[in-house]
Amino acid sequence: MARHSLDVNAPTKAQIPLAQKEPPVTWSSLPHKSQLLILAACRLSEPLSNTCLLPYLYYLIRSLDSDTSKDGHKSSNSSISRRAGLLVAAFALAQFATSMIWARLADRYGRKAVIVYPLVASIIANLGFGFGTTIPKVMFWRLIAGVANGNIGVMRTMTAEIVKEKKYQSRAFLLLPLVFNSGNIAGLALGGLLATPTKSLPWLFGGVKWMERYPFALPTMVNAMVLTFALLLAIGGLKETLPSKVGQRDLGLEVGRRLARLVHRLRAHGYQVLNDDEESKVELSTFPASRPSAPVPSGSLSQSVTLKTKAIAITLAGFTLLPFHNAAFMQLFPIFMSTPLNKNNAKPEAHGFFFTGGLGYDSSTVGLYLSAFGCSGIFLQMFIYPALQARFGTLKIFQFAFTMFPLSYILTPYVLLLEDPTARGTAIAFVLFVQVIARTLAIPSSVILLTNAAPSPKLLGTLHGVGNMLSSLARAVGPALGGWVSAKGMEIGMVGCVWWTYLTGIAVLGVMVSWKMKEGKSPHEREQSLKRKEDD
Template identity: 85%
Template sequence: MARHSLESKAPEPPAGARKEPPVTWSSLPHKSQLLILAACRLSEPLSNTCLLPYLYYLIRSLDDGSGKDGSNSSNSSISRRAGLLVAAFALAQFATSMVWARLADRYGRKPVIVYPLLVSVLANLGFGFGTTIPRVMFWRLIAGIANGNIGVMRTMTAEIVQEKKYQSRAFLLLPLVFNSGNIAGLALGGLLATPTKNLPWLFGGIKWMEKYPFALPTMVNAMVLSFALILAVGGLKETLPLKIGQRDIGLELGRRVMRLVLRLRAHGYQALNDDEESKTELTAYPSRQPGPSSSGMQSQPVTLKTKTIAVTLAGFTLLPFHNAAFMQLFPIFMSTPFNNNNIDHEAHGLFFTGGLGYNSSTVGLYLSAFGCSGIFLQMFIYPTLQAKFGTLKIFQFAFAMFPLSYILTPYVLLLEDPIARGAAIAFVLFLQVIARTLAIPSSVILLTNAAPSPKLLGTLHGVGNMLSSLARAVGPALGGWVSAKGMEIGMVGCVWWTYLTGIAVLGVMVSLKMEEGKSPHERERTLRQKEDD
C-alpha cells in the first residue's frame, strides 16, 4: 500500500507490523483550521486574476482613445500597459513579503492574515470603481501589499500539520485553493465585466454599471473575501508558539455565535466551558516544534546559504517568472482583433500578427473551463503520482511541458478553420494548465523540504515568496515589453518563442540540478535520534 509522503520511495514496514490506513483528504488533522486558511488563500487569486479576461478592454476604455482602431501600434501600447498593471500587484508583494514574515514572527500569524484580508476587500472595491490608469494602478499596488503574506500562510500550514504522511495533501491544499480561485476569478471577470452588454437581460439600463462597467466582478470578490474575513476572525487559531493560549477576542466571539446557532438548532446543547475551550486551544498542535522567531532567524542565517537551497529557490522563482507572464499575455492574445492577412497567404515565415478576437466573456469562460481540469488533477491524480514517482520527478516533467506549449501557441493564428483554430488553442492551453497544476504544489513541497530546520521555515518561505513576487512583477512587465516590440515588427510570436520559451527551458535545466529532501521536522527528529544514540 503506497503511503503519501514527500519521498519518492517509502520504506518497507517491518514484517508483522500493522499497516497504517492510507492517507485521505478526510483523514487530515485540524481540517477546520486548514479550511479557514484555505478560504483566506482565495484573496490573492481572486484579486489578481479577476481582471485578466477584460484587461485588454479595461485599458482601452481608460486610454485616451488611441487604442480603439485595432492597429499594431495601439495593440502594442495596450500590451505594455497591461504588463505594468499586472506587474504592480506582484511588485508590491515582493516589497512586503519579508515585512509580513517578520511581523508574523513578532505579533503572531493570525493578525498578519486578518488585517491584510480587510485591506484586500477595500482594494478590490477601489479598483472596480477606478476611472483612470493611475487610480487602478494605485489600487493594484494596495492589493499586492495586502497579499504579500502568502509565505506566512505556508508557514502556518507547516505548523498545523507536521506528520510527514499528511504533508503531501496538506501542502497541496493551498495550491488547490489557488487554482480554484484562479478559475473563479477568471469566470467572474469574464461574465460580470461590462454587465449591461454581456447580460443585458439582467443588468440592462442600470446607470452606475454603465458608468463603472468593471465594478461588478470586483464587488463580488469583496463579498467573498468578507466572508473569509469573518471566518478568520472568528475561527482561525494562532500557531506561533509564543502566542498560543493568549486571549483572542475574535475566537471568543466566534464561539459565542456558534453556541447560539447550535442552541437554536438543537435544544439541550451544552457547549464547552471556557476552561475546556482554552485547554483545547492550548493543545491544538501538541506536536509542533517551536516556530521561527526573529532570534532564531538572526542566530542561524548561514544555514540558509547552501547550494541545495539556492537551486531550489531558483526553480521556485523561474516557475512564476514565465507562468505569470503567460497569465497576462494569453488573455491579451485572445482579445486582440484577428488579422485575416495571416490566412490570406500574406504572412510568411515567422512574421504574422493579430490575435483571436474573443470578447471578455469568452476569454473568461475559456480560461476557467480549462482550469477545472487542473482542479481534478490536483485533487485526485497528483497525490497518487507524487507518491509513486516523487515530488522532484513530477516537477521536472511539468517543466518539460511548458516550452512545447509556448512554441505552439502563436501558430494557431495560421489555421483558417475557426473550429480547428479553437481546438488548437484548447490543446496548447491544456498543456500549460496541466504543467502548472503539477509544478506549483511540487515547488512548495520542494522548498519546504529544503529548509534545514523547522525554525527556519518561516524565513525560507518568506524569501521564496519575495523572490516569487519579484518574478511575477518582472515577468509580465518584461513580457509585455517584448510582446509590444514583436507587434511593432509584425511578429506576434516573438514573446512566445524567445522570452517565454527561453525562461521555461532555463527552468528545465535548473530542475535537473534540484534535489528532493526530507521534511524539516523529519530531519530534526532524525538528528535528535542520532544524538540520543
Template identity: 90%
Template sequence: MARHSLDLPSSTKATDSQTPKEPPVTWSSLPHKSQLLILAACRLSEPLSNTCLLPYLYYLIRSLDTGDGKDGHKSSNSSISRRAGLLVAAFALAQFATSMIWARLADRYGRKVVIVYPLLASIIANLGFGFGTTIPRVMFWRLIAGVANGNIGVMRTMTAEIVKERKYQSRAFLLLPLVFNSGNIAGLALGGLLATPTKSLPWLFGGVKWMEKYPFALPTMVNAMVLSFALILAIGGLKETLPSKIGQRDLGLELGRRFTRLILRLRAHGYQTLNDDEESKTELSSFSSSRQPAPATPGVISPPVTLKTKAIAVTLAGFTFLPFHNAAFMQLFPIFMSTPFNKNNANHEAHGLFFTGGLGYDSSTVGLYLSAFGCSGIFLQMFIYPTLQAKFGTLKIFQFAFVMFPLSYILTPYVLLLEGPTARGTAIAFVLFLQVIARTLAIPSSVILLTNAAPSPKLLGTLHGIGNMLSSLARAVGPALGGWISAKGMEIGMVGCVWWTYLTVIAVLGVMVSWKMEEGKSPHERVQSLRRKEDD
C-alpha cells in the same frame, strides 16, 4: 548473556513484521482540517484579486483615459499590451516589496494578525479598482492589492506549523495551490461573465446607470463579498500557530465560539455545551499540544541553521523560474485571445515567423475558456497529483512539468495560421491544456521542495518569506518584460516574438535548473532523525 543479545534483533524483526501497515493518507485523514480550510479561504484573496481582471484586461485598458493621441484616438494593440504588462506587474511588484516585511511582522506579532489585516485591505483594494476610471487610479489600487497579498509566505508557514508529519505533507501543501487554482477559475469566470454587465447580461442589468458608468465594478464587488466571508472566518475561527503566541487570549476566537453556540441553540433548544472557560481550555490544550515542539534531548546536535547552501540556492532558483514565465503567460494569453483577428493570416499572406493579430474573442469567451480549462487543473490536483507524487516523488513531477512549458509556448502563436474558427479553437484548447497540466503539477511541487529544503523548522518562515519575495519579483518583472517584448513584436509584425524568445527561453532555463535540484526531507523530520541517532 551473549545469546540473549543475539536473539534480540530477530525478536525485533518479528515484531516489525507483525506491525500493521498504516492506512493510506486521504483528505479526510488530514489533522486540523478546520484550520486548513479557514486558511484556504483566506488564500482566495490573491487569485481573486489578481486574475479577475485578465479576461477583460484588453477592454479595460482600451476604455480608460490613457491620454493617447488626440480626438479620442484608440490605443494601438502594442500600447495596450505594454500597459497590460505594467498593470499586472504592479500587483506582484508590491508583493515583492512587502513579503519580507509581512514575514517579520508574523514572527513578531503572530501569524493571524498578518492574515486578518491584509485581508481587509484586499477587500478595500478590490472595490477601489472596480470603480477606477483612469490608469493611475487602477494602478494605485493594484499596488494596494499587491501589498495586501504579500503574506502568502506566512500562509505557507502556517501550513507547515499546522501539519508537521511528512505523510500528510503531500495533501496539506496541495491544499493552498488547490484553492489558488480554484480562485483562479472563479476569478476568471467572474471577470468574464460580469464585466460590462449591461452588455453581457442585458436581461438582468440592462439600463442600470451606475453599471454603464463603471462597467468593470461588478466582478470586483463580488470578489469583495467572498473575501468578506473569508475575513469573518479568519477572525472567528483561525488559531495562532506562532509558538510564542499560542495560549494568549484571542477575542476573535471567543466571539466566534459564542456566535457558534448561539446558532446551535437557536437550531436545537436545550443544547448543552461546556461553559466558556472549560471549552476554551479544552480547545486550547488540544491545539497547542500538537503545535508545541518536542522537548530537546540533552546532547542532541542541532542541525545547521543557515540558508547559505547550494541546495537551497538551486531550489529557490527553480521556485523563482516558475512564476517568471507562468505569470507572463497569464497576462499575455488573455491579450492574445482578445486582440482582433488578422484576416491576412488566414489568406496565407503571412509566412514564416512574421504574422500578427489575435483570436478576437470577447471577454466572456476568454473568461469561460480559461476557467473551463482551470477546472481540469482542479481535478488533477485533487485526484491525480497525490498518486503521482507518492509513486514518482515530488522532484520527478516538478521536472516533468517544466519540460511541458516550452512546448506549449512554442506552439501557441501558430494557432493563428489555422483556417476556420473551429480549428483555431481546438488548437488553442490543446496548448492551453498543456500549460494548465504543467503548472498544476509544478506549483504544489515547488512549495513542497522549498519546504523540504529548510535545514531547520526555525528557518521555515524565513525561507518561505525569501521564496515569496523572489516569486513576487518574478511575477512583477515577467509580465512587464513580457508586455514590452510583445509590444515590440507587434510593431514589427511578429506576434510570436514574445512566445518564441522570452517565454520559451525562460522555460528552458527552468528545465536546466530543475535537473540540478534535490529532494530532501522536511525540516521537522530532519530534526527528529538527528534525535533518533543521538538516542541510539
C-alpha cells in the same frame, strides 16, 4: 522451557509488518482540517484580486487610456500590451517589496494578525480598483492589492506549523495551490461574465446607470464580498501557530466560539453543548506540537543552521523561474485572445514566423475559456497529483511538469494560422490544457520542495519569506518584460516573438535548473533525527 514459551508467543516476521503498516493518507485523515480550510479561504484573496481583471484587461486599458480622451484615437495593440504588462506587474512588484516585511511582522506579532489585517486592505483595494476611472488610479489600487497579498509565505509557514508529518504533506501543501487554482477559475469566470454587465447581461442589468459609468466594478464587488466572508472566518476561527503566541487570549476566537455555541444550540434543540471548560481543553490541545518546547541542547542541531547552501539556492531558482514565465503567460494569453483577428494571417504571405493579430474574442468568452480549462487543474490536483506524488516523488513530477511548458509556448502563436473555427478552437484547447497540466503539477511540487529544503523548522518562515519575495519579483518582472517583448514583436509583425523567445527561453532554463535540484526531508523530521543523534 521458558525460552521455548517466549518463541511460541512472539509474532512472526510476516506478522510484524502487517501490525506496523499504516493506513493510506486520505483527505479525511488530514489533521486540523478546520484550520486548513480557514487558511484556504484566506488564500482566495490573491487569485481573486489578481486574475479577475485578466479577461477584460484589454478592454479596460482601451477604455481608460488617457490617449483616447486627448485625440479620440484608440491605443494601438502594442501600446495596450505594454500597459497590460505594467498593470499586472504592479501587483506582484508590491508583493515583492513587502514579502519579507510581512514575514518579520508574523514572527513578531503572530501569524493571525498578518492574515487578518491584509485581508481588510485587500477588500478595500478590490473596491477601489473597480471604481477607478483612470490608469493611475487603477495602478494605485493594484499596488495596494499587491501589498495586501504579500503574506503568502506566512500562509505556507502556517501550513507547515499546522501539519508537521511528512506523510500528510502531499495533501496539506496541495490545499493552498488547490484553492489558488480554484480562485483563479472563479476570478476569471467572474471577470469574464460580470464585466460590462449592462452589455453582457442586459436582461438583468440593462439600464443600471452606475454600472454603465463603472462597467468593471461588479466583478470586484463580488470579490470583496467573498473576501469579507473569509475575513470573518479568520477572525472568529483561525488559531495562532507562532509558538511564542500559542495559548494567548484571542478575542476573535472567543466571539467565534460563542457564535458557534449559539448556532449549535439553535440547531441541536436541547442537545448538550460544550461548556467553557471543555472548550478551553479543546483549544489548548489544538496545536500541541507548536507550543514552546524545552531548550534544545547545544550541539549539532543549533550549529550550521543556515540558508546559504547550494541546494537551497538551486531550489529557490526553480521556485522563482516557475512564476517568471507562468505569470507572463497568464497576462499575455488573455491579451492574445482579445486582440482583433488579422484576416491576412490565413493568406499565403503569412507564413513562417512573421504573422500578427489575435483571436478577437470578447471578455466573456476569454473568461469562460480560461476558467473552463482551469477546472481540469482542480481535478488533477485533487485526484491525480497525490497518487503521482506518492508513486514518483515530488521532484520527478516537478521535472516532468517543467518539460511540458515549452511545448505549450511554442505552439500557441500558430493557432492564428488555422482558418477553420473548429480547428482553431481545438488548438486553443490543446495548448491551454498542456499549460494547465504543467502548472497544476509544478506549483504544489515547488512549495513542497522549498519546504523540505529548510534545514530547520526555525527557518521555515524565513525561507518561505525569501521564496515569496523572489516569486513576487518574478511575477512582476515576467509580465512587464513579456508585455514589452510582445509589443516589439507586434511592431515588426511577429506576434510569436514573445512566445518563442522569452517564454520558451525561461521555460527551458527552468528545465535545466530542475534537473540539478534535490528532494530533501521534512524540516521537522530532520530536526527530530538530529535530536535522536544528540541523545545517542
